Each structure stands twice: as C-alpha cells, then as structure tokens.
Amino acid sequence: MKPPHPGSLATTCLAALTLCCAHTASAAPLYSLAPPQAALARRLAHLQLGLHVGVELAALALLILLLESGLAQRVAHAVAQSSSRAWLQTILFVAALLLLLNGCILLPADAIRHSALLQAGISVQSWPAWLRDQALITLLMLVVGTPVLVLARWLLTRSPRRAWLWFWLASIPVILAAAFVLPQLVEPLFNHFEPLADSHPQLVKQFQRVVARTGTPIPPQRMFLMRASSKVNGFNAYVSGLGPTQRIVVWDTTADRMPADEILFILAHECGHYVLHHLLWGLTLGILGTLLLLWLTFLLAHRLLRLRGHRWRIQSLDSLSGLVVVLLALVLLEILSEPIGNSISRAFEHQADVYAQEALHGIVPDPQTTAVAAFQQLGQAWLEDPNPNPLVVFWTFDHPSIQSRANFAAHYNPWIAGGHPRFFSAPQETPAAGTRNPLH
Numbered sequence: 001m002k003p004p005h006p007g008s009l010a011t012t013c014l015a016a017l018t019l020c021c022a023h024t025a026s027a028a029p030l031y032s033l034a035p036p037q038a039a040l041a042r043r044l045a046h047l048q049l050g051l052h053v054g055v056e057l058a059a060l061a062l063l064i065l066l067l068e069s070g071l072a073q074r075v076a077h078a079v080a081q082s083s084s085r086a087w088l089q090t091i092l093f094v095a096a097l098l099l100l101l102n103g104c105i106l107l108p109a110d111a112i113r114h115s116a117l118l119q120a121g122i123s124v125q126s127w128p129a130w131l132r133d134q135a136l137i138t139l140l141m142l143v144v145g146t147p148v149l150v151l152a153r154w155l156l157t158r159s160p161r162r163a164w165l166w167f168w169l170a171s172i173p174v175i176l177a178a179a180f181v182l183p184q185l186v187e188p189l190f191n192h193f194e195p196l197a198d199s200h201p202q203l204v205k206q207f208q209r210v211v212a213r214t215g216t217p218i219p220p221q222r223m224f225l226m227r228a229s230s231k232v233n234g235f236n237a238y239v240s241g242l243g244p245t246q247r248i249v250v251w252d253t254t255a256d257r258m259p260a261d262e263i264l265f266i267l268a269h270e271c272g273h274y275v276l277h278h279l280l281w282g283l284t285l286g287i288l289g290t291l292l293l294l295w296l297t298f299l300l301a302h303r304l305l306r307l308r309g310h311r312w313r314i315q316s317l318d319s320l321s322g323l324v325v326v327l328l329a330l331v332l333l334e335i336l337s338e339p340i341g342n343s344i345s346r347a348f349e350h351q352a353d354v355y356a357q358e359a360l361h362g363i364v365p366d367p368q369t370t371a372v373a374a375f376q377q378l379g380q381a382w383l384e385d386p387n388p389n390p391l392v393v394f395w396t397f398d399h400p401s402i403q404s405r406a407n408f409a410a411h412y413n414p415w416i417a418g419g420h421p422r423f424f425s426a427p428q429e430t431p432a433a434g435t436r437n438p439l440h
C-alpha cells in the first residue's frame with residue numbers, strides 16, 4: 001500500500017503495460033497539501049529523484065573507472081597472488097567489489113536520504129539505529145551477493161556459452177526460497193512483529209468483515225502488526241511471504257493513527273494483493289524476466305569485452321576482473337529496463353485499489369470518499385508531491401502517484417446503474433447511512 005517512490009537499482013524488469021501510470025490533471029486536485037508542505041514535498045521529491053539517478057550513474061561510473069584505470073585488473077592480480085584457490089580468490093575479489101560499491105555510493109546516498117527525512121519529520125530513527133540497519137544490510141549483501149557471483153564465475157568457467165541459462169535455472173529455487181523465508185528470517189532483523197489480534201482485536205474483527213466478502217480465508221494468524229513507529233511516521237501495510245508464510249502486515253502507525261474506515265481501505269487493498277495472488281504473479285514474471293535479463297547481460301558483457309577487452313587487459317568473462325564487466329552490463333540493463341518492472345508493479349497496485357474499493361461496498365458508507373481520504377492521509381504522512389512529473393512517474397514509481405489514485409477512486413463507482421464491478425457482484429451487507437466503523 002506504500003505511496004509511490006522510485007524503485008531500487010536492483011529492480012528486476014519484465015514486460016508489460018500499466019493501467020494507470022498517466023498523471024491525471026484535475027481542475028480541483030483531490031490530493032493536496034498546504035503551501036509550506038507542498039513546497040517541502042517538491043524539494044523532497046527532487047532530492048529523491050536526484051539520489052535515484054545519482055546512484056545509478058555513480059555505479060556505472062565507478063565500474064567503468066575500475067576497468068579503464070586498470071584498477072580492477074591490479075586488484076584481481078593481487079588477490080590471485082594471495083591464494084591459489086579459485087573460489088577463495090573469487091570470494092575476496094567480490095567482497096571487495098561489493099564493499100566498494102556500498103561504501104562509495106549506496107551508503108552515502110542513504111545517509112543523505114535519511115537526513116532529509118529526519119528534517120521533514122517523516123523519519124524518527126536515530127543515527128545509531130540507522131547505522132545498525134546499514135551494517136545489517138551490508139552483511140546481507142555480502143552473504144547473498146558473494147555466493148551468487150562465485151557461482152556465476154564457476155558457471156562461466158565450466159560452460160562459457162550457456163552459463164546464463166544454468167545460472168537462471170539455479171536462481172529459481174533461490175528466488176522462491178528467499179520469498180518464502182523473507183517474513184520469518186529477514187524482516188524480523190529490522191523490525192518487531194506481533195500478531196495483529198494481540199493489540200488490535202477490534203481491527204481484526206472489522207477486517208474479518210472485509211475478508212468474508214473476498215471469499216478467500218485469511219485467518220487472524222496471518223495478520224501481523226509491525227512496530228514501525230520507532231523509525232518512521234509514515235503509514236503503510238504490505239503482503240509478504242509465499243504459500244504457508246504469506247501474511248498481511250500493517251504498520252502500527254497506520255493502525256493507531258489513521259481513521260477507522262481508511263484503515264479498512266488499506267487492509268482491503270492488501271486483501272486484493274493476497275486474493276489476486278500478486279506476489280506469485282510477481283515472482284513468476286520476475287523469474288521469466290530474470291531469464292531475459294541474464295541472456296542480455298551475457299550478450300552485452302561479451303560485446304563490451306570485444307570492444308574494450310584489449311584496453312582493459314581482460315581476455316575472458318570468467319576471470320576475476322571479467323566479473324566487473326558482467327556487473328557493468330547487468331547494471332546498465334537494470335537501469336534501462338527499470339520502467340518495465342515499475343509498470344507491472346503499478347498495474348498490480350491499481351488492481352488492488354479497485355479491489356479494495358469494491359470490497360468495501362456495503363461495509364463503509366461511501367467507499368469513494370473513504371478511498372480518497374485514505375490517499376490524502378497517505379500522501380500527507382509521506383509528504384508526497386501532489387504534481388509529480390509524468391515521465392518520472394513512468395520511469396521510477398513502483399506505485400501510481402497519489403494524485404492519480406485519488407482521482408481514480410473519486411470517479412470509480414461500478415455500483416450505479418450500468419456499472420460493472422470487476423471483482424464483486426453484489427454487497428452482502430449495508431451499513432446505516434453515515435455509520436463509521438468504531439475501531440478506536
């Protein structure tokens with residue numbers, strides 16, 4: 001349910017169209033901020049975009065610099081002198097490369113972002129706590145990234161022409177396992193989770209009315225509260241996990257600070273992701289997209305080697321410094337294919353918005369008003385720019401803009417005569433006019 005923000009460098013990209021990426025101009029904007037907040041939101045949006053583009057360009061520049069200066073080759077030579085074991089050489093070289101990228105680019109960019117969010121009052125996380133999270137992220141990057149690149153080099157050595165295919169096949173169980181264990185092993189490293197029913201039984205009760213309409217059982221054991229308020233003032237909820245570990249998580253900021261009906265809209269949106277199997281679809285498309293991405297990376301890396309290999313003194317991709325060429329090709333393709341993955345993500349988000357609005361019909365007095373109010377609350381909490389550039393939305397947003405979501409919600413009423421709901425046929429209950437749900 002997150003508000004829109006630029007996707008990460010590592011976004012896996014695929015092919016698709018978006019249902020709602022277009023910026024919707026309106027004479028009277030449905031989502032708006034007071035002038036001082038609007039100015040601050042614009043500055044934040046510019047900063048976020050600058051960091052997003054800056055990180056991508058800096059990563060490309062650093063990798064090119066390593067190759068052009070001969071530094072990659074010299075470090076590879078030094079590492080090769082330190083051990084005769086190929087796997088140990090690869091681990092040392094890859095770890096040094098990842099630490100360099102993280103220390104020179106990702107960490108400073110995130111520090112700037114954190115500082116801006118602190119000043120804007122969106123983040124409340126202390127710098128020591130932020131540093132602890134960064135240390136964990138770096139550790140995870142090494143634990144995951146090093147074996148991945150060691151495997152890539154080993155496959156390039158064994159099968160120079162089909163390494164991309166074997167690597168893709170090996171990645172499938174890893175991607176599925178990662179999605180499975182994410183909510184149980186990784187997410188608790190960064191935040192505290194507890195059953196939603198422990199502290200918000202009334203919310204669970206109200207939520208079950210929405211769940212009952214969906215026809216898909218989502219037991220309270222799959223609803224969790226995340227203690228986000230120690231780090232951030234923004235609102236959010238999300239779905240994560242796979243199969244038996246799939247769950248709906250709502251932040252305590254959302255559960256404690258948003259009005260009751262608006263919380264139900266956000267939870268109904270997550271129900272949409274859950275019921276429509278968006279995570280499974282995302283994984284499937286991600287795996288197929290990875291196949292295309294790896295094949296293109298392999299082709300581009302060979303092309304780069306043919307063009308510049310002599311200058312870089314690199315003869316093959318399975319050498320240590322050859323991995324830098326592979327990484328350069330991968331980063332370049334990730335950047336170019338970023339809008340594809342984000343377009344698919346926005347399409348899923350729009351579908352979940354439609355689902356939520358239909359699911360709430362008969363449960364809240366006016367789903368259109370409730371949805372618009374929820375988007376206003378979300379936008380205010382995250383200081384979202386009310387008028388983002390359409391090209392920026394298309395290229396970098398993994399959610400539609402808040403303005404376009406609010407605009408769609410205000411005009412979407414499939415229950416009027418001649419309307420055609422996409423997911424529900426008829427309401428099962430109708431509240432008394434003006435009755436709001438009594439959560440707190």
Ligand SMILES: [Zn+2]
Binds near residue numbers: 001269273349
């Ligand atoms: Zn969503």
